[in-house]
Amino acid sequence: MRDCTEIDLSKTLLDWYDRHAREMPWRIGPVDRAAGVMPDPYRVWLSEVMLQQTTVAAVRDYFIRFTTRWPTVKALAQAQDDQVMGEWAGLGYYARARNLLKCARVVAAEYDGQFPERYDELLTLPGVGPYTAAAIAAIAFDQSETVLDGNVERVMARLYDIHDPLPGSKPLLKEKAASLTPPLRPGDHAQAVMDLGATICTPKSPACGICPLYAPCLARAAGTQTELPQKTPKKPKPTRLGHIYIAQRRDGALLLERRPDKGLLGGMLGWPGSDWSDAPVENPPFPARWQEIPGEVRHTFTHFHLILRIWTTKLPDGFTPDDFVIMDKHQFKPSDLPTVMRKGFDLWRGQ
DNA sequence: TATGCGTGGGT
DNA sequence: TACCCAAGCAT
Numbered sequence: 001m002r003d004c005t006e007i008d009l010s011k012t013l014l015d016w017y018d019r020h021a022r023e024m025p026w027r028i029g030p031v032d033r034a035a036g037v038m039p040d041p042y043r044v045w046l047s048e049v050m051l052q053q054t055t056v057a058a059v060r061d062y063f064i065r066f067t068t069r070w071p072t073v074k075a076l077a078q079a080q081d082d083q084v085m086g087e088w089a090g091l092g093y094y095a096r097a098r099n100l101l102k103c104a105r106v107v108a109a110e111y112d113g114q115f116p117e118r119y120d121e122l123l124t125l126p127g128v129g130p131y132t133a134a135a136i137a138a139i140a141f142d143q144s145e146t147v148l149d150g151n152v153e154r155v156m157a158r159l160y161d162i163h164d165p166l167p168g169s170k171p172l173l174k175e176k177a178a179s180l181t182p183p184l185r186p187g188d189h190a191q192a193v194m195d196l197g198a199t200i201c202t203p204k205s206p207a208c209g210i211c212p213l214y215a216p217c218l219a220r221a222a223g224t225q226t227e228l229p230q231k232t233p234k235k236p237k238p239t240r241l242g243h244i245y246i247a248q249r250r251d252g253a254l255l256l257e258r259r260p261d262k263g264l265l266g267g268m269l270g271w272p273g274s275d276w277s278d279a280p281v282e283n284p285p286f287p288a289r290w291q292e293i294p295g296e297v298r299h300t301f302t303h304f305h306l307i308l309r310i311w312t313t314k315l316p317d318g319f320t321p322d323d324f325v326i327m328d329k330h331q332f333k334p335s336d337l338p339t340v341m342r343k344g345f346d347l348w349r350g351q
Numbered sequence: 352t353a354t355g356c357g358t359g360g361g362t
Numbered sequence: 363t364a365c366c367c368a369a370g371c372a373t
Binding site: 036047048049050051052053054055056057058062095096099125127129130131132147149150151154161190191194197198203204234343 | 366371372
């Protein structure tokens with residue numbers, strides 16, 4: 001049972017959304033939605049997976065390329081793994097791409113290409129967690145589910161002036177968010193809260209002066225909005241070192257490797273190399289006169305900084321070492337590489 | 352509950 | 363520069 005205040009807040013938010021909703025390739029705007037147009041669940045799912053920990057600006061072009069190449073979940077389910085990994089290259093968190101394919105194949109095979117509509121059933125799909133399941137149920141199927149992402153956490157922490165630190169405060173924030181979720185237009189409501197968090201209730205300098213929730217916001221009243229939400233402090237990132245080896249044949253073909261599915265950059269194409277550590281052990285893919293090229297690659301992952309040295313040599317004709325991939329000049333695309341590997345390629349090509 | 356997992360943009 | 367942050371999930 002909700003009291004009148006939450007209903008009022010929800011209506012205020014929807015009114016604001018009706019006027020200020022952002023346009024996105026995967027979104028059905030409030031006007032079309034009011035006319036009965038519903039989004040394609042495949043596109044909602046794909047966009048939500050891409051948007052996990054990733055900005056709208058970074059996702060837009062990837063989403064267009066994916067949906068152009070694979071317009072339906074059945075089409076995606078039939079794609080080859082390396083084609084999907086290549087198309088995902090540069091977007092990061094590559095386990096998402098592997099789970100994307102798994103999920104597409106489950107939906108194609110077990111659901112005849114129709115996404116399930118219920119939260120708990122969505123939650124069983126690979127790569128679909130509590131946020132994404134709620135987002136799909138609310139946005140694609142207008143079910144009254146509550147999304148809790150970074151935006152919603154921030155908006156709720158401020159609206160209710162909650163100082164308990166994340167992630168411990170998640171249950172409380174979810175409870176607050178649920179109390180605002182309306183029985184009607186839950187999809188628009190979910191997108192409204194997230195739009196508010198992305199454009200008004202921003203992390204650094206929230207635009208409280210133009211916020212539709214200015215009046216009821218407890219943090220704004222207390223002047224604590226920029227301190228919220230509180231987060232437990234992060235650990236410092238160590239710096240690791242490594243070597244990579246780029247070998248090219250006379251005809252231009254390159255020696256690469258497909259990385260194992262588990263772990264960092266799992267399933268992606270990359271250059272053969274050493275381990276990444278304080279004292280990496282040099283580990284060329286075959287014995288040769290390897291030359292170190294000037295400069296280094298610097299890259300930062302989620303939990304460590306990396307400095308890579310680049311070594312190069314000629315790849316002998318007719319040489320096909322086990323556990324490596326030889327890519328012809330015309331089939332190799334730098335854009336198929338994860339960014340750290342593309343940086344290595346760029347440095348090598350530029351010298 | 353804590354940790355591993357990418358990348359690019361903003362300040 | 364060195365953080366912080368972004369529509370989280372799997373283990």
